[in-house]
Amino acid sequence: MSRLQALLAVAVAIPAAAQTFSGAQALAYTKQAVSFGARPPNSAAIRKLEAYIRAETAKLGWQLVPNEFTATTPLGQMKMSNIIARRKGTSGKAVVFTGHYDTKIMPGAFVGANDGGSSTGLLLEMARALSKRPLKHDVYLVWFDGEEAIGNWSATDGLHGSRHLAERWAKEGFLSRIAALINVDMIGDADLGILREAGSARTLQNLVWDTAHSLGYKQHFLPLTSYVEDDHAPFVRQGVNAIDLIDFDYGPNHAYWHTDKDTPDKLSAKSLEVVGRTLIAVLTVLEQR
Numbered sequence: 001m002s003r004l005q006a007l008l009a010v011a012v013a014i015p016a017a018a019q020t021f022s023g024a025q026a027l028a029y030t031k032q033a034v035s036f037g038a039r040p041p042n043s044a045a046i047r048k049l050e051a052y053i054r055a056e057t058a059k060l061g062w063q064l065v066p067n068e069f070t071a072t073t074p075l076g077q078m079k080m081s082n083i084i085a086r087r088k089g090t091s092g093k094a095v096v097f098t099g100h101y102d103t104k105i106m107p108g109a110f111v112g113a114n115d116g117g118s119s120t121g122l123l124l125e126m127a128r129a130l131s132k133r134p135l136k137h138d139v140y141l142v143w144f145d146g147e148e149a150i151g152n153w154s155a156t157d158g159l160h161g162s163r164h165l166a167e168r169w170a171k172e173g174f175l176s177r178i179a180a181l182i183n184v185d186m187i188g189d190a191d192l193g194i195l196r197e198a199g200s201a202r203t204l205q206n207l208v209w210d211t212a213h214s215l216g217y218k219q220h221f222l223p224l225t226s227y228v229e230d231d232h233a234p235f236v237r238q239g240v241n242a243i244d245l246i247d248f249d250y251g252p253n254h255a256y257w258h259t260d261k262d263t264p265d266k267l268s269a270k271s272l273e274v275v276g277r278t279l280i281a282v283l284t285v286l287e288q289r
Helices: 003-013 023-034 044-059 113-129 160-172 202-214 233-237 269-288
Strands: 063-065 068-073 076-081 083-087 094-100 138-144 178-185 194-197 221-226 242-246
Touching: 023 044, 023 113, 023 269, 044 063, 044 083, 044 113, 068 160, 076 160, 094 113, 094 269, 113 138, 113 178, 113 269, 138 160, 160 233, 178 202, 178 269, 194 202, 194 242, 202 221, 202 242, 202 269, 233 242
Parallel strands: 094 138, 094 178, 178 242, 194 221
Antiparallel strands: 063 083, 068 076, 083 138
């Protein structure tokens, strides 16, 4: 299918598919995640959020796949848990949507509304929006634990959950089945402007940008490029068709990132809706290929 044909297919499918995603509901899910407080790995708060995510996705009919592991961190061995929810399609291929649900260990009242909360809420709303839709490809929703570094960011500290799952799926032979993997992070900012992440797969990135522009979201999916090491990176290194959607300009001079200013009042239901509806439209295009 040519790029023009793909966009035409999206235009036809938008009313039936993308419109089912609710930004207001995604924001409500985000606020519920934030209500548990700071959610670093192996904390009581993240275990409460994990139980909430599992209960919500199971209620919506998704199959939960266990993925507990122990990560090596500067604080020693630490138990972590990726949450994997799956719905079966018919093609044998898979489309994976990912984000992290942990928060950075920080002093003070850091609740990570955008950084950890928005990806959690968006994926929960994806679970609701796709719960009754017939699927051609398997769809996986993955909430990563341990995205944030426990100490200082390095090749061995940070991305704990995504590094673990990329290695596991490689050993299981699953990576070759993935048609696309799209990671979301910090996508709730009321002033949403997503740059092209330079380490992402270019063809899939073009599809997402073209789709977003066809939906009227050109002002949110920008032509500029940046590089961010995020949860898509372990999969890119394994040869997976994977990209990252992140707005890494959060607040004046990036002043809200990893501070107690990262609170729900800085977020927008519209921003979450822009990203969610784009992703569901992209899924529609991928299913038609």
